[in-house]
Amino acid sequence: MALYTFEFSKSMIDILCPMFLTVGAGGCIEQVGPTLSLIFTQEIQKKNFFEVFSVEKPRRVNDFERLKTRLGTKLVLTARPDGGDPIQFRSVATELHNSPGGLLLDLSFGTSLADAIKRFNLSGADFKPNDFSIDLFYTFETQRALLDDSQKMTDALTSAKEAAEREANLDSLTGIANRRSLYQQLEGMLHRPKDDIDLALLHIDLDKFKAINDTFGHAAGDEILKHTAKVMEAWAGPDDLPVRIGGDEFALVLDGPHDKTSLFSLAENLIANITTPVRIDGHSCKVGASIGIVRFRAGDALSSDRLLINSDMALYEAKGAANGVKLLTPEMIRLHEERATLVSEIEKGIAEGQFVPYFQPQIDTKASKVCGLEVLARWDNPAKGVLSPPSFLEAANRANLMREIDRQVRQQAINAFATCRRDGVQVGKLSLNVTASNLRSPDFLEDLQDELFLAGLSPRSIQLELLESILFDQSDKFLIAQCLSLKAAGFTLALDDFGTGHAAISTLIEAPISTLKIDRSFVTGLDSNKKMQRITGAMLAMARQMGVDVMAEGVETRRELDLLEANGCRFFQGFYFSRPMAMIDLRSWLELWEKGQMRKLS
Amino acid sequence: MYGMVNEGIRSFIEKNHGPETWTAICKKAGLERAEFERMSSYDDSVTYDLVGAICEHTELQAEEVLKVFGEYWIEFVSDSNFGNLLRLAGNTFVERVNGLDDMHERILLAMPHLKPPSFELEQVGEKSYHLFYYSDRAGLVPMVVGLLYGLAAKSGEKIEVTYITPKSPTSDHDVFEVTLLD
Numbered sequence: 160m161a162l163y164t165f166e167f168s169k170s171m172i173d174i175l176c177p178m179f180l181t182v183g184a185g186g187c188i189e190q191v192g193p194t195l196s197l198i199f200t201q202e203i204q205k206k207n208f209f210e211v212f213s214v215e216k217p218r219r220v221n222d223f224e225r226l227k228t229r230l231g232t233k234l235v236l237t238a239r240p241d242g243g244d245p246i247q248f249r250s251v252a253t254e255l256h257n258s259p260g261g262l263l264l265d266l267s268f269g270t271s272l273a274d275a276i277k278r279f280n281l282s283g284a285d286f287k288p289n290d291f292s293i294d295l296f297y298t299f300e301t302q303r304a305l306l307d308d309s310q311k312m313t314d315a316l317t318s319a320k321e322a323a324e325r326e327a328n329l330d331s332l333t334g335i336a337n338r339r340s341l342y343q344q345l346e347g348m349l350h351r352p353k354d355d356i357d358l359a360l361l362h363i364d365l366d367k368f369k370a371i372n373d374t375f376g377h378a379a380g381d382e383i384l385k386h387t388a389k390v391m392e393a394w395a396g397p398d399d400l401p402v403r404i405g406g407d408e409f410a411l412v413l414d415g416p417h418d419k420t421s422l423f424s425l426a427e428n429l430i431a432n433i434t435t436p437v438r439i440d441g442h443s444c445k446v447g448a449s450i451g452i453v454r455f456r457a458g459d460a461l462s463s464d465r466l467l468i469n470s471d472m473a474l475y476e477a478k479g480a481a482n483g484v485k486l487l488t489p490e491m492i493r494l495h496e497e498r499a500t501l502v503s504e505i506e507k508g509i510a511e512g513q514f515v516p517y518f519q520p521q522i523d524t525k526a527s528k529v530c531g532l533e534v535l536a537r538w539d540n541p542a543k544g545v546l547s548p549p550s551f552l553e554a555a556n557r558a559n560l561m562r563e564i565d566r567q568v569r570q571q572a573i574n575a576f577a578t579c580r581r582d583g584v585q586v587g588k589l590s591l592n593v594t595a596s597n598l599r600s601p602d603f604l605e606d607l608q609d610e611l612f613l614a615g616l617s618p619r620s621i622q623l624e625l626l627e628s629i630l631f632d633q634s635d636k637f638l639i640a641q642c643l644s645l646k647a648a649g650f651t652l653a654l655d656d657f658g659t660g661h662a663a664i665s666t667l668i669e670a671p672i673s674t675l676k677i678d679r680s681f682v683t684g685l686d687s688n689k690k691m692q693r694i695t696g697a698m699l700a701m702a703r704q705m706g707v708d709v710m711a712e713g714v715e716t717r718r719e720l721d722l723l724e725a726n727g728c729r730f731f732q733g734f735y736f737s738r739p740m741a742m743i744d745l746r747s748w749l750e751l752w753e754k755g756q757m758r759k760l761s
Numbered sequence: 762m763y764g765m766v767n768e769g770i771r772s773f774i775e776k777n778h779g780p781e782t783w784t785a786i787c788k789k790a791g792l793e794r795a796e797f798e799r800m801s802s803y804d805d806s807v808t809y810d811l812v813g814a815i816c817e818h819t820e821l822q823a824e825e826v827l828k829v830f831g832e833y834w835i836e837f838v839s840d841s842n843f844g845n846l847l848r849l850a851g852n853t854f855v856e857r858v859n860g861l862d863d864m865h866e867r868i869l870l871a872m873p874h875l876k877p878p879s880f881e882l883e884q885v886g887e888k889s890y891h892l893f894y895y896s897d898r899a900g901l902v903p904m905v906v907g908l909l910y911g912l913a914a915k916s917g918e919k920i921e922v923t924y925i926t927p928k929s930p931t932s933d934h935d936v937f938e939v940t941l942l943d
Binding site for chain 1: 798893
């Protein structure tokens with residue numbers, strides 16, 4: 160084998176290999192480079208190599224003879240130069256030609272570089288000039304600073320992200336879970352492996368919450384919501400999730416087995432606690448609550464949306480239940496499906512203009528004339544014939560379709576009424592029913608005025624009929640103000656179904672009502688019930704004293720008419736005169752009526 | 762375990778089963794976060810919990826999951842910034858297995874808390890080797906098998922791996938027999 164022949168001075172070797180060491184044929188260390196001398200606190204010359212160093216890799220190299228078999232390969236050595244923690248060296252061993260059987264090992268610090276520099280206070284001069292590891296040290300130090308900064312940024316971002324995620328899942332007012340969280344929880348439960356444990360969703364709605372907001376202000380409303388959340392937290396088990404879905408709607412997800420009895424007991428306890436009066440600014444505030452319950456199991460083929468629709472069905476039924484609690488039944492689902500079909504038909508009916516006005520004449524018997532026409536909505540269904548509101552009102556209300564039906568019927572009624580007027584037919588005022596949501600709608604008055612303007616009518620030709628129950632809450636200043644605006648715009652207002660609601664007398668004084676319509680329940684059977692005659696008589700006397708007109712609804716017999724007239728009533732509406740009818744039939748009826756009146760006069 | 766491994770598991774699940782499954786697995790494993798920082802150190806229990814949750818979700822045995830993940834791990838690392846380190850070892854399966862310790866040592870410079878395994882290959886026949894696997898961690902033998910198959914696939918070779926001697930109180934390593942196939 161050809162050999163390179165070099166001669167190096169000691170100083171040259173010290174520069175080129177400051178961490179060299181030589182081992183003699185006997186395995187003892189003979190010479191040591193200056194950097195190694197520096198870091199070993201005790202002299203290592205003459206010591207057995209394996210007393211000072213151990214060979215970590217390759218494994219099983221634990222004596223000098225085996226070390227000689229690994230010449231030219233990478234060695235990983237460890238030693239304790241100062242008696243402290245071990246330092247790892249990388250090394251490579253070669254034969255020493257001028258010392259038969261001896262080895263030359265050149266060491267470097269490897270992964271212990273940074274530790275060694277700090278621990279032994281090494282400087283650049285302790286490394287060979289072309290050793291890149293000292294450059295690496297600078298790089299590592301810079302990198303460490305960057306990593307520290309990066310770690311700080313990561314920690315800050317992680318905290319911010321976690322806080323944002325927490326907030327995104329929490330209701331900011333009550334601090335309990337929000338709708339998003341509810342959906343996640345339900346999805347998670349539904350996607351678990353199938354088992355036979357009954358889980359449950361309690362859907363909770365506060366009753367009369369709006370009254371708290373309106374009467375005591377939104378801050379009081381917020382306190383009620385927080386109170387409700389606290390009650391739910393108190394009753395929730397460790398695995399259950401109390402949720403504020405939104406507004407005054409809450410849910411409690413029960414992640415554990417519950418039988419029907421325990422569910423009802425829990426729901427009733429929740430209601431009892433939620434409805435406990437809360438003292439807010441010296442006032443005792445109290446809401447009601449209803450709870451719809453739906454049971455489900457992990458692995459059920461349901462979506463969280465479907466679960467909420469189901470619990471909402473039960474909640475709807477719960478609102479009419481004595482204890483305010485209902486568990487979902489197949490019957491409820493059937494009714495819901497029927498209602499959904501009906502809603503689709505109603506939507507189709509709206510699109511095809513099937514909702515039409517019927518008119519029932521209102522008669523002034525003293526003047527022997529038609530003093531008004533009450534507009535009543537009918538659904539002219541091609542398959543089922545002409546349907547009255549009980550067939551569609553509930554479903555349309557729940558699906559928020561009544562506004563559109565009202566608008567469609569009202570516009571047709573106004574146009575038909577305007578045609579009547581143009582034709583010189585005297586029919587008094589057009590009487591339109593107004594709902595609370597009409598009154599609360601900021602656009603209602605303006606829309607109505609626009610419709611009348613387009614039809615060439617003035618508000619003075621229109622009477623608006625309000626249900627008595629609308630004005631039940633006399634504290635609803637907004638509704639009273641709306642009534643005053645309508646009066647100021649020229650409309651007259653009548654209170655419909657009077658006697659069936661709970662309006663305070665003071666409301667009658669406050670609201671600008673010019674006509675009371677006595678409900679048919681005070682008219683039907685009047686001729687045979689003395690007590691009813693006295694009550695009706697008292698209502699008429701009261702109205703007279705208040706200076707408002709009275710119209711009796713539901714007059715069906717001559718006897719009823721006579722009795723009411725005898726008590727001073729002059730305005731009537733009912734089958735005795737006419738059923739509600741389409742405009743074309745009304746026109747025929749009006750002709751007959753006119754002829755009848757003429758005959759009477761002649 | 763470094764976040765890199767957990768990120769590898771995430772990538773593996775998302776690629777094969779979709780992000781929703783990964784979210785469900787993290788939830789099952791009781792993890793609040795579904796992402797990991799590759800250069801941060803996490804408790805080993807996080808990785809073990811993830812593997813447990815994957816087994817539960819996929820209804821596969823841990824051995825199967827780990828073996829498949831071991832193969833995928835090579836892909837994942839090759840496509841990462843550490844891919845160059847893997848290539849540095851050489852082009853053949855044997856060179857690459859021999860280079861694993863070097864690679865880990867180099868990575869240690871940047872990730873000082875890493876507790877990498879160690880691999881030693883010893884030729885015992887013309888085409889057969891004994892692989893000595895050293896690790897402080899338990900239960901990852903099937904992952905090593907997958908990893909070896911992954912390495913072989915990466916260098917276009919075919920191998921057969923047989924697990925011949927388990928780690929024991931008297932032996933700090935597991936032994937595999939690896940045969941190079943034509």
